[in-house]
Amino acid sequence: xxxKLQHLEQHEHEAxxxxxxxxxxxxxxxxxxxxxxxxxxxxxxxxxxxxxxxxLQKSLDANxxxxxxxxxxxxxxx
Amino acid sequence: xxxxxLQLIVETEPTMPLRRAVAPLDDPQLAAIYEEHSQPIYYLxxxxxxDPTQAEDATHDVFLKAFRKLADFKGQSSLRTWLYxxxxxxxxxLTQSWQARHIFSNADEAVWETxxxxxxxxxxxxETKELGQRIQQALAxxxxxxxxxxxxxxxxxxxxxxxxxxxxxxxxxxxxxxHRARKSFAVLxxxxx
Numbered sequence: 001x002x003x004k005l006q007h008l009e010q011h012e013h014e015a016x017x018x019x020x021x022x023x024x025x026x027x028x029x030x031x032x033x034x035x036x037x038x039x040x041x042x043x044x045x046x047x048x049x050x051x052x053x054x055x056l057q058k059s060l061d062a063n064x065x066x067x068x069x070x071x072x073x074x075x076x077x078x
Numbered sequence: 079x080x081x082x083x084l085q086l087i088v089e090t091e092p093t094m095p096l097r098r099a100v101a102p103l104d105d106p107q108l109a110a111i112y113e114e115h116s117q118p119i120y121y122l123x124x125x126x127x128x129d130p131t132q133a134e135d136a137t138h139d140v141f142l143k144a145f146r147k148l149a150d151f152k153g154q155s156s157l158r159t160w161l162y163x164x165x166x167x168x169x170x171x172l173t174q175s176w177q178a179r180h181i182f183s184n185a186d187e188a189v190w191e192t193x194x195x196x197x198x199x200x201x202x203x204x205e206t207k208e209l210g211q212r213i214q215q216a217l218a219x220x221x222x223x224x225x226x227x228x229x230x231x232x233x234x235x236x237x238x239x240x241x242x243x244x245x246x247x248x249x250x251x252x253x254x255x256x257h258r259a260r261k262s263f264a265v266l267x268x269x270x271x
Contacts, residue, residue, distance in 0.1 A: 035260045038267075039232040042213045043121045049130075052120070052137050053102050053112060059138070060103070065146045 108145055115158055116141070119165050122229050126169045128218050136172065140165045158233075159240050166226065166244060173222060216266035224259035231256060 032038040103109040119140055124133035144151075144164055151160055217225045223245070230241045231252075242249045 035228060035263045036232040038209070039125075039213060039228060040234075042125075042210050043118070043232065045210065046117075046121050046124065048116050048120045048137070049134055050102075052116070052134055052141075055134075055138050056112070056141055057103050059142050060105075060108070060145065065148065 111144075111157065112141060115161050118158070118233055118235075119161055122162065122165055123169055125214060125217050125229055126222075126225060127172065128214055132172065136165070136168055140168055143168075155240070155243070156235070158235050159244060162230070162236075162244055170222070212267055212270050215270040216263050219266050220259060220262055224255060224262060227252060227256055228259050228263060 032041065103112055116137065120133060120137045123136040123140070124130060127133055127136060140161065144161055151157070155163075217228065220228070226245060227241065230236055230244060231238070236244075238249045238252055242252045245252065247255075
């Protein structure tokens with residue numbers, strides 16, 4: 001009985017040792033034609049920390065900017 | 079000779095769609111400007127300075143300065159170009175300040191010229207997150223001017239003329255320096271594997 005149990009444990013140990021090979025994720029090649037393309041991909045994966053906008057609003061509240069009454073960008077975004 | 083393709087091996091695990099920066103700014107006009115331009119400005123500061131905390135501070139300072147000076151903006155250049163100009167000045171002031179305090183040397187271009195053959199090898203990484211690390215390492219070893227040029231031309235909203243104006247040189251000079259910058263980048267990217 002004890003021998004059978006040892007054999008079972010040994011089998012489980014071997015199965016676990018093989019596990020990483022079975023569960024290893026497949027990999028695929030990702031190719032960039034130019035340096036700029038690689039940088040663009042990196043930029044696209046880079047998120048702006050939300051804390052910046054929160055901090056910016058606090059700074060604007062503390063000392064509000066003088067916004068022009070009528071300017072070209074107001075026409076565009078207004 | 080054509081610049082070799084950069085081949086990167088990445089995990090096939092689906093990537094989460096990038097969340098756009100939602101600007102909790104009260105003024106809708108300032109919020110619109112921030113939402114449209116914060117990503118490229120943050121990326122420039124991040125990869126130019128090489129430090130996320132410094133990049134956060136710099137992005138905050140750039141937009142605060144821009145919003146305060148918005149009344150002075152005459153629209154002679156695009157808003158993106160104007161913001162880049164503020165960001166570049168800010169970053170250069172910071173790096174000059176650091177260089178004054180520390181012994182700091184950029185990679186000697188001659189080294190990369192003599193090892194240009196390494197640029198022929200395909201470039202491989204094992205994880206998606208490695209892309210940012212490898213790009214950062216390669217950019218950090220470039221001279222400031224080359225690093226800045228590569229970051230600016232990667233923004234498809236900027237023309238070569240605008241990049242030339244932002245960096246204070248002719249478009250021919252930009253093209254020549256970019257050629258060397260790309261070669262150096264490829265060599266450095268391979269070395270960081």
